[in-house]
Amino acid sequence: MNRRTFLKDAAFGGAALGAGAGLFGRMASAAAPPDLAIIQGDSPAAITRAAVETLGGMGRFVAKGDVVLIKPNIGWDRTPEMAACTNPDVVRTLVELSFTAGAKKVTVMDNTTNQAQRCYARSGIQEAAKAAGADVPFINPRRIKKMNIGGAWLKEWDVIQDFVECDALINVPIAKHHSLCRVTLGMKNWLGAIADPRNRLHQRIDEASADLAAFFKPKLTVLDAYRILVRNGPQGGRPSDTRLLKTSVAGADAAAVEAMGATFFDIPPADLPLLQFAVERKLGRIDLEKLVLEKRTV
Amino acid sequence: MKNERSRKHRRLRLLRIAVQAFFLGLFFTLLFGTRFTGEDYIGRVEAFFHFDPLLAAATFLASRAVLAYFAWAAVTIIVTLLFGRVVCGWICPLGTVHQFFSWIFKKAKFLRPKKPASGGLWVKYAVLVFVLAAALFSLNVAGYFDPLSFLTRVSAASLIPAFERGLNVLVGVVYAAHLEAFGDRLAQAVQTLMLNSTFSQGFFIGLIFLGVVLLNKWRERFWCRSICPLGAMLGLFSRYNLFKLEIDEAKCTRCNLCSIHCQTQASPFPADQWKSSECVYCETCAAICPTRAITFPVRFRKEKLPDVDLSRRRILATSFLALFSVPFFRISKARKRADEKLIRPPGALPEPDFLRKCVKCGECLKACPTNGLQPALAEAGPEGLWTPVLVPQIGYCEYYCSLCTQVCPTGAIKELSVPEKTTVKIGTAWVDKNRCLPYFLGRPCIVCEEHCPVSPKAIKFVMVETKRPDGTTAVEKAPVIDLDLCIGCGICENKCPVTDRPAIFVTSVGEQRSGENQFLLKMDN
Numbered sequence: 094m095n096r097r098t099f100l101k102d103a104a105f106g107g108a109a110l111g112a113g114a115g116l117f118g119r120m121a122s123a124a125a126p127p128d129l130a131i132i133q134g135d136s137p138a139a140i141t142r143a144a145v146e147t148l149g150g151m152g153r154f155v156a157k158g159d160v161v162l163i164k165p166n167i168g169w170d171r172t173p174e175m176a177a178c179t180n181p182d183v184v185r186t187l188v189e190l191s192f193t194a195g196a197k198k199v200t201v202m203d204n205t206t207n208q209a210q211r212c213y214a215r216s217g218i219q220e221a222a223k224a225a226g227a228d229v230p231f232i233n234p235r236r237i238k239k240m241n242i243g244g245a246w247l248k249e250w251d252v253i254q255d256f257v258e259c260d261a262l263i264n265v266p267i268a269k270h271h272s273l274c275r276v277t278l279g280m281k282n283w284l285g286a287i288a289d290p291r292n293r294l295h296q297r298i299d300e301a302s303a304d305l306a307a308f309f310k311p312k313l314t315v316l317d318a319y320r321i322l323v324r325n326g327p328q329g330g331r332p333s334d335t336r337l338l339k340t341s342v343a344g345a346d347a348a349a350v351e352a353m354g355a356t357f358f359d360i361p362p363a364d365l366p367l368l369q370f371a372v373e374r375k376l377g378r379i380d381l382e383k384l385v386l387e388k389r390t391v
Numbered sequence: 392m393k394n395e396r397s398r399k400h401r402r403l404r405l406l407r408i409a410v411q412a413f414f415l416g417l418f419f420t421l422l423f424g425t426r427f428t429g430e431d432y433i434g435r436v437e438a439f440f441h442f443d444p445l446l447a448a449a450t451f452l453a454s455r456a457v458l459a460y461f462a463w464a465a466v467t468i469i470v471t472l473l474f475g476r477v478v479c480g481w482i483c484p485l486g487t488v489h490q491f492f493s494w495i496f497k498k499a500k501f502l503r504p505k506k507p508a509s510g511g512l513w514v515k516y517a518v519l520v521f522v523l524a525a526a527l528f529s530l531n532v533a534g535y536f537d538p539l540s541f542l543t544r545v546s547a548a549s550l551i552p553a554f555e556r557g558l559n560v561l562v563g564v565v566y567a568a569h570l571e572a573f574g575d576r577l578a579q580a581v582q583t584l585m586l587n588s589t590f591s592q593g594f595f596i597g598l599i600f601l602g603v604v605l606l607n608k609w610r611e612r613f614w615c616r617s618i619c620p621l622g623a624m625l626g627l628f629s630r631y632n633l634f635k636l637e638i639d640e641a642k643c644t645r646c647n648l649c650s651i652h653c654q655t656q657a658s659p660f661p662a663d664q665w666k667s668s669e670c671v672y673c674e675t676c677a678a679i680c681p682t683r684a685i686t687f688p689v690r691f692r693k694e695k696l697p698d699v700d701l702s703r704r705r706i707l708a709t710s711f712l713a714l715f716s717v718p719f720f721r722i723s724k725a726r727k728r729a730d731e732k733l734i735r736p737p738g739a740l741p742e743p744d745f746l747r748k749c750v751k752c753g754e755c756l757k758a759c760p761t762n763g764l765q766p767a768l769a770e771a772g773p774e775g776l777w778t779p780v781l782v783p784q785i786g787y788c789e790y791y792c793s794l795c796t797q798v799c800p801t802g803a804i805k806e807l808s809v810p811e812k813t814t815v816k817i818g819t820a821w822v823d824k825n826r827c828l829p830y831f832l833g834r835p836c837i838v839c840e841e842h843c844p845v846s847p848k849a850i851k852f853v854m855v856e857t858k859r860p861d862g863t864t865a866v867e868k869a870p871v872i873d874l875d876l877c878i879g880c881g882i883c884e885n886k887c888p889v890t891d892r893p894a895i896f897v898t899s900v901g902e903q904r905s906g907e908n909q910f911l912l913k914m915d916n
Contacts, residue, residue, distance in 0.1 A: 170791055206842065206886075208760045208789055210585055214429040215791070231582045233575060235566055272852060273837035273868065292838040292888045296828065330790075330846025 126153070127387035128378075129344040129353055134391040137182040137319045137341070143391045144315060144343035145190055154312040154345070157195030159260035162202070163187050163227070164311070166267050166282055167216050169328040170207035176320040176335040177328040178212065179267045181221035183317045183341070187263060188225035199227040200255060203285040230255075237288045244304025245374060246297060251288035256309060264311040264347065268318045268338075268354045270326030274298055277327050278354040279314045279347055280306040280367060303370035306347055314350040316342040318357055348377030349384055356381070400677035400685070407480065407674055411487040418484035422546055425757040425798055426585040431809050433797060437754050439484075439539050440800030442467050445522070445621040446540070446750055449533035450801045452526035453747040458802055471625045475632035479615055479622050480654070480671025485538035486615050486622075490654060490673070492604050493611040502608050507650035507658060511610075511617045512669065513702075517709045519620035524713035530720055530774055534750030536620050541603075544753035544777060548590040548766055549597035551757070555586035587762040589785055592777075596766065612654050615671065626668030630694035634687040636670065638662040642684035649676035649685060659685060667694040725772030729908035731898040733770040734781040734879065737788060737815040738796035738805040741904045742771070748803035751777040755795035755804060761786030763881065764795060779804075781817065783881025783897050788817065790844035790880060813845075818879025819901035820849070820872050826894035833857035833865025839883035839895045840870055849876035850883060850895075870895065874911065877901075 130147035132140040145151050155161055165179035173180055184201060191199045201222040205212040209231050213219035219229045232253055240252040256262065266282040273295065274281060281298070283305035284291050294301040318340040325334045338357060344350045348371040352362035362368050362379040372379055418439060425436045440446055447461035467478055479486050496502035522533050534540035558581045565574040590596070606613035615622050636659055649659040657669035659676040677685040724730070729742070736755055739745050756764045756779060763786025766777040779795070781788055793812035796804045807815065820839075824830040840850040855869035870883075879897045887893035900910050 170789060208427070210427055210429075210583070211760055211789060211792065214427075230575070230579050233578045233582075235562065235574070235578060271837075272840055273835060290888060290890075292886055295836050295838050295841075295888070296834050298835070298837070325846045325848055327841060328844065330844060334846055 125385075128346055128384040129342060129349050129381075129386045131353065131386055131388040132341045132343075132391055133339050133389070135339060136391075137180045137317070138186045139391050140319070140339065140341040141183045141186040141315060141317075141343075142190065143389060144341040145187070145313070147387050147389065148313070148343055148345065151190040151194035154263065155191050155194040155196050155261045158197045159191075159195070160258075161191040161196040161199045161261045161263065162256055162259035163191070163199060163222070163263045163265055164256065164282060164286060165201060165203060165218055165265040165317075166269075166285065167203035167212045167218050168206040168285060170211040170215055171328055171330075172215055173217050174320070174332050174335070175329045176267060176269065176322040178216035178218060179265050179317045180319050181217035183315065183319065184218050184265060185221040185225045187265060187315060188222050188227040191261075191263070192226055196261070199225075200259070201227045201229045202232065202253075202255060204232045204253060204288065204291075205285070232288075242304055242308045244300075244307060245370075246300040247294075247304035247308075250305075252308075253286055253288060256286040261313075262309060262311045264309075264314045266314075266316055267321070268316055268357055269322035269329075270324050270358065272326065274302075274367060275360060275365065276355055276358050278316060278351045279311075280351055280371065283309050299365075299367040300370055302367055303374050303376065306371065307374045307376055311347060312345065314344060314347045316350050316354050318342060318354065321357055323358070346377035346384075348372065348379050349381070352379035352381055353386075395682050396679065397677055397683040397685075400674050400680075404674040404678040407672075410481045411490070414482045415484045415487045418542070419546070422543060422551075422757060423584060425754060425794075427760045427792065427794060431791070431793070433758075433794065436758075437752075437798045437800040438463075440750075440752065440754075443537065443539050443621065444468055445519075445537050445624050446533055446801065448624070449522055449526040449531055449537075450748055450750065452523060453529050453531040453533075454744065454801075456748075456802075467625070468628055471628040472631055473633055474672065475629040475634060475667055476622065476625045476669075476671045478625060479619075480673045483538055483615075483621075485542040485619075486612065486671070488542065489604070489607055489612045489614050493607045493654070496608050497611070502611065504611060504651050507647065507653070508610050508616075508656050512656060512666075513705060514617045515619050515623040516626075517705060518618060519623040520706050520709040521713045522620050524710040525717060528714060528717045529747055530713075530717045531747050531750065532774070533620070534752055534777075536618065537750060537752075538614070538619055538621055540750045540752035543757070544751060544766070545596055545600040547587070547753035547757040549593045549600060551586050552588040552590055552593050553597065555581065555584075555588040558586075585760060587756065587759065587786075589762050590756070590765060591782070591785075592766050592768060596777075610656075611652075615654075616656050616669070622671075629667050629670070632667060633689045633691070634672070635667065635690040635692065635694075636662055636665045636676075637686050637688055637690075639684045639686070642682040644682055644684075646681065648679055648681065652676065652679055720774040721772070723772035725770070725775060729899050729902075729905060730770045731900065732780065732782075733767070733775075733899045734783070734818045734881070734897060735899070735902065735904065736764055736779055736781060736795045736804050737793070737812050737817050738799075738807045739779075739817075739904060740803060740805060741906075745803050745904075746771070746774055746778070748801045749775075749778045750801055750803075752800060753777070753779075754798040754800060755779045758794040758798045759786065760789050760792055760794065761885075763787055763885075781881060781897075783884035784893065785885075787882035787885040788880040790882075814878075816878045816901060816903040818881070818897040818899045819874060820877050820879065820881075820883050820895055820897050822870055822872065823892075823894045823896065826889050826892065827869065828888070828894070829867040829869035830855060830857060831894075833859050833867050835867050836888065837868070838886050838888055842882045842886045844880060844882060845876050845878060847873075847876065849873045849878070874901065
């Protein structure tokens with residue numbers, strides 16, 4: 094990337110991202126990978142691939158012979174154009190990249206909110222991930238165990254073991270509006286890795302999400318903002334509830350990805366209680382202006 | 392003694408068993424296929440029902456409507472006219488179940504047929520007359536006795552749930568044996584089958600099945616002999632059929648084995664006493680005859696009506712019984728005022744029409760992806776026993792699903808496309824402010840609004856001030872319901888964290904199929 098294309102992208106990105114994202118960040122230095130990769134483009138697969146490559150490639154997160162678990166949002170019985178679940182092409186690409194990096198086994202799963210078989214099928218994720226060679230199992234009640242979460246607030250909860258019995262955990266949320274939390278991004282996505290009664294956690298949702306994010310510690314977070322849900326979240330229902338951003342945000346710092354995602358909804362990251370809790374729990378940085386961001390269009 | 396039994400008829404008997412196994416397999420394949428398969432639309436998994444002339448007749452009489460797909464029932468009638476009750480003996484899945492248990496009971500010496508049974512055959516004709524006469528007076532009770540409805544309902548609400556629970560025990564055993572990988576695979580396979588396993592009446596419906604099976608201890612295929620109105624109906628058509636039993640008097644030793652082991656009391660011996668209306672062509676008599684005396688040659692003669700069993704007096708008496716029992720079925724609040732819990736599946740016809748068509752088969756219970764559809768007990772009155780109701784605390788109505796409307800064999804639930812279905816209002820949600828966490832405790836909670844599937848959401852938020860028990864004041868987002876948008880799907884009730892009696896709940900009022908079960912004054916200007 095040269096300076097001219099960056100400026101062009103920044104202008105394009107700034108317009109597309111509601112002027113928020115383009116103002117933050119410094120240019121990436123040539124040597125070290127940036128803190129965040131923010132890639133735009135027409136193809137969900139291509140921007141996902143470019144985002145991971147910008148961070149230094151999947152090899153940075155997945156070692157040869159690793160068991161990889163990819164956690165998309167498959168929570169709702171909604172088709173991809175409703176932007177309620179992670180884009181299937183994004184998931185497929187991450188499965189492919191994991192295998193290319195030498196993963197022994199890749200599993201894609203989620204504890205859904207609507208009826209599981211319907212969510213898996215109609216989100217398109219089951220088919221896409223299977224086509225790339227991943228296992229896409231339903232939650233097995235026998236693989237749920239009460240675990241010490243060790244959070245500042247959430248002490249213990251039933252955890253689906255697949256999410257802890259893996260070498261590399263990759264979080265692939267989709268950026269969505271949410272009435273209680275304002276937005277739901279990567280940290281609340283962890284409610285899909287634990288068992289019921291999850292609905293009780295809503296009484297302290299931000300602290301719970303931050304504690305779960307600290308517990309699961311994904312090696313990589315890829316925020317799917319190809320098509321985001323801007324109202325009627327977190328499941329929408331009409332294509333008009335969505336907005337096409339054609340963006341992928343990836344980073345090893347889950348808080349930074351989350352902060353970037355908040356700007357897509359014109360929310361200053363520091364305004365989100367969740368991100369305050371995340372900073373308190375030292376999950377990462379949300380001061381986007383001080384982070385190294387690399388923005389590109391592919 | 393040299394074995395003189397007929398090889399031909401023994402082969403025919405084997406063929407019959409193979410055909411029975413095939414159709415029983417087909418029946419359960421279709422029933423297990425009555426679920427979300429990954430597609431919005433499933434094929435004609437309810438096809439068996441459309442070949443059932445009893446359901447065709449009862450539904451036609453009760454609803455006064457001609458349903459095109461019941462034209463298939465003519466196939467059954469034609470087959471019966473030509474070949475007799477082969478449908479009972481070779482195809483009917485419930486007949487196969489009864490015959491299987493009769494066979495087991497015989498092998499276990501639990502059932503010991505000593506002399507040819509007699510009597511009791513008329514009962515099924517009475518059941519038939521009752522069902523048809525009641526239907527004429529718009530009371531549809533066919534489904535309680537129709538063999539396909541009976542077996543489907545028992546399977547959906549009792550046998551399959553028990554099977555699912557059994558499978559889960561098996562999975563547990565596999566894990567206990569430290570075969571983790573196999574256990575994982577098995578658990579996934581079980582989940583893919585989407586077997587609903589929670590039915591509040593499953594135990595009792597299972598008991599009825601057990602009782603009906605145990606009747607086979609008394610007489611072989613008891614149901615088919617004495618209860619089945621479909622068998623009775625086909626018996627009336629079978630007297631013209633081509634194959635008539637004949638006994639070669641020269642060979643017959645009068646051992647009576649044929650009549651003792653006749654599955655259905657057709658009395659093969661003596662041949663002039665043989666009842667074509669009872670014979671299901673199981674080939675047992677011809678196969679076990681020690682002297683090969685029994686054959687079924689083609690004969691173009693008409694058998695006499697089963698006059699002993701179907702006297703004019705009994706027809707009249709049963710018809711009057713049906714006529715006089717109809718009002719008793721209707722002495723119930725259900726006819727006056729809708730029950731709050733009577734949340735019908737989307738596409739259900741207005742209640743009186745629904746009751747005329749529903750045959751309580753349970754196809755919809757099997758198809759429902761959330762297990763929310765349950766057999767009614769008293770919600771719909773006596774004539775609504777085992778009709779489907781949505782119980783949101785067990786399962787909600789999945790927004791983009793119209794499976795129950797697709798599998799209903801009689802159109803009691805009108806077939807809807809998915810987009811049509813999403814607009815159907817089946818009830819209305821209400822907030823119990825004395826239990827709702829934001830209203831009552833001033834605690835945040837969003838679960839109902841989060842899950843509301845319509846767009847824009849029918850559950851909206853208002854900021855509400857609440858006095859906490861300690862006297863401080865909380866201001867929290869609390870749910871309110873936009874009645875114009877709520878479709879009554881019940882996911883809010885299902886997901887509400889107040890487990891035992893949810894703080895948000897759905898009742899049937901406002902359901903779009905009803906003109907009476909409403910509460911808002913229409914003010915257009």
